[in-house]
Amino acid sequence: MKPPLLEIQGISKRFGPTIALNDVSLSVVGGEVLALIGENGAGKSTLLKTLSGAHRADSGSMSIEGKPYCPAGPSDARDHGVAMIYQELNLAPDLSVEDNIMLGHRGNRGGLLLRSSQRNVVTKVLETVGLANLNPRAIVGEQSVATQQLLEIARALASDARIILFxxxxxxxxxxxxxxxxxxxxxxxxxxxxxxxxxxxLEEVREVADRYSVLRDGNNVGEGTIDAITDDQIISLMVGRDVDELYPAVPHQIGEAWVDVKELSGSVSPKRVSVSLHRGEIFGVAGLVGAGRTELLRSIFSLDAINAGSVSVAGKKINDSVRARMKAGFGMLSEDRKGEGLAQELSIIENITLGSLAPYTKFGFINLRRRSAVATETMKRVEVKAVSGHQRVSELSGGNQQKVAIARILHQGADILMLDEPTKGIDVGTKAEIYRRMGQLAAEGKTLVFVSSYLPELLSVCDRIGVMARGELRETRDAQDWSEDAIMAAAIASDELLGGNGP
Incomplete structure (x- = not known):
């Protein structure tokens, strides 16, 4: 193997009583991709933030090409050739492409901005990331998410990074x-x-990586070449036990039609959507990004304005307001977990009980002890891993934050759960737990509407799947009658190809 470009030895990092990294060692070689694998909370992001200068390790050492490396911050890390591409885009949306790429760049002379030399750098890196036709003066906020992701890479290249962390x-x-x-x-x-x-x-890891390193509870638990290990072996390393089923089958009986959506239309999307949902059913919604999947859930929950159509439960039409929908048993889990789904700086208990304090309030006073007891029990029900219910949600892993969001819906007593990308950014072990919990909720007679961009989970978890395209629910079948190819064909087909058929 080539000598390491980056090497870390015995890195440890603690946040209060939580050990995020414990004596972690690994190396990064030039000309290869190292996949860092682990459950949410395993320490992966903490390790990358330590490498990129956002955190400082409590102990251990790092080196680049044999020279000691201990960045004082992200800017210092970039000066040493280490750049981080975060899951959440880190761009200035109101600035131009050129200004974003050159932010923090030290190529200016005497305090003067040398636009001509800067433009040469920008042109070169845009070409490298396949954006040669993008106008450097274009505003970043007007670009697609995919283009913005590539601009993050372009900015890393402009800083002469040799090590890029994704x-x-x-x-x-x-x-x-x-x-x-x-x-x-x-x-x-x-x-x-x-x-x-x-x-x-894991399919992405196999597509792009040469080697892997698995973290579990902040510890190195396995490493090697990616073609020398099976998916089951990787998952076992991640969770510390054999995983019999990635998609656990929970028996549940589909009951009578319960929720009736008729000709539902929003300002742009959805368009004249009609569908009946049953008790004890997991109904999947597939489609391309922008097809109107999220808008459908938000309209059913009355978060977005409704121009036409109706939603009924047990034959009774429900007024078009969030309050009326919640009273009728609807609960909504937003795709935007950080911005909309949870109050990040509040505690777990406060998040679980948001919007449903009435059972604990008397004469204007909140019975904090009773609220805490009920919320803690709900935490246990969905297996939230935390120091206590008083821990801030922002301190939890993505998977545990998602469990808190689900716990909030259950605490509200929701019987009709609208789940928008509930497994987005969640590790495979936690995904299996969420799938199992969804099956259990269906077994309790609840109705689940499940939006996902990941077709294998829709096909494995759902009872029926409907495909959205251009704001319309184009076709609905039993999950067993769909394949990934068939779903994609329905998602991109024109009206003529589909013969204008609805659900």
Missing amino acids: DEPTSSLPQKDVARLFEIIKTLKRSGYGIVYISHF
């Missing part, structure tokens, strides 16, 4: 843009860059 870069990308990103990464690899890549999708 933290879940495909979590918000449609499949065609994922393939494009992989081609860019392979180009970087051929050019000798060292790349560390975090992903919860």
Whole structure:
């Protein structure tokens, strides 16, 4: 093997009583991709933030090409050739492409901005990431998420980075843009860059990585070449036990039609959607990004304005307001967990009981002890891993934050659960737990509407699947009657190809 470009030895990091990293060692070689694998909370992001200067290790050492490396911050890390591409885009949306790429660049002379030399750098890196036709003066906020992701890489290249760290870069990308990103990464690899890549999708890891390193509870538990290990072995290393079923089958009986959506239309999307949902059913919604899947859930829950149509439960039409929908038994889990789904700086208990304090309030006073007891029991029900219910949600892993969001819906007493990308950014072990919990809820007679961009989970978990295209629910079948190819064909087919058939 080539000598390491980056090497870390015995890195440890603690946040209060929580040990995030414990004596972790690994190396990154130029011209290869190292996949960093583990459950949410295993320490992957903490390790990358330590490498990129956002955190400082409590102990251990790092070196680049044999020279000691201890960055004082992200800017210092970039000066040493280490750049981080975060899962959440880190761009200035109101600035131009050129200004974003050159932010923090030290190529100016005497305090003067040398636009001509700067433009040469920008043109070169845009060409490298496949954006040669993008106008450097274009505003970043007006570009697609995929283009912004590539601009993050371009900015790293402009800083002369030799080591690039990717933290879940495909979590918000449609499949065609994922393939494009992989081609860019392979180009970087051929050019000798060292790349560390975090992903919860094992098929992505196999597509792009040469070696792997598995973290569990902050510890190294396995490493090697990716073609020398099976998916089952990787999952076992991640969770510390054999995983019999990635998609656990929980028997549940589909009951009578319960929720009736008729000709539901929003300002742009959805368009005249009609569908009946049953008790004890998991109904999947597939489609391309922008097809109207999220808008459908938000309209059913009355978060977005409704121009026409109706929603009924047990034959009774429900008024078009969030309050009326919640009173009728609807609960909504937003795709935007950080911005909309949870109050990040509040505690777990406060998040679980948000919007449903009435059972604990008397004469204007809240019975905090009773609220805490009920919320803690709900935490246990969905297996939230935390120091206590008083821990801030922002301190939890992504998977445990998602469990808190689900716990909030259950605490509200929801019987009709609208789940928008509930496994987005979640590790495979936690995904299996969420799938099992969804099956259990269906077995209790609840109705689940499940939006996902990941077709294998829709096909494995759902009872029926409907495909959205251009705001319309084009076709609905039993899950067993669909295949990935058939879903994609329905998602991209024109009205003529589908013969205008609805659900």
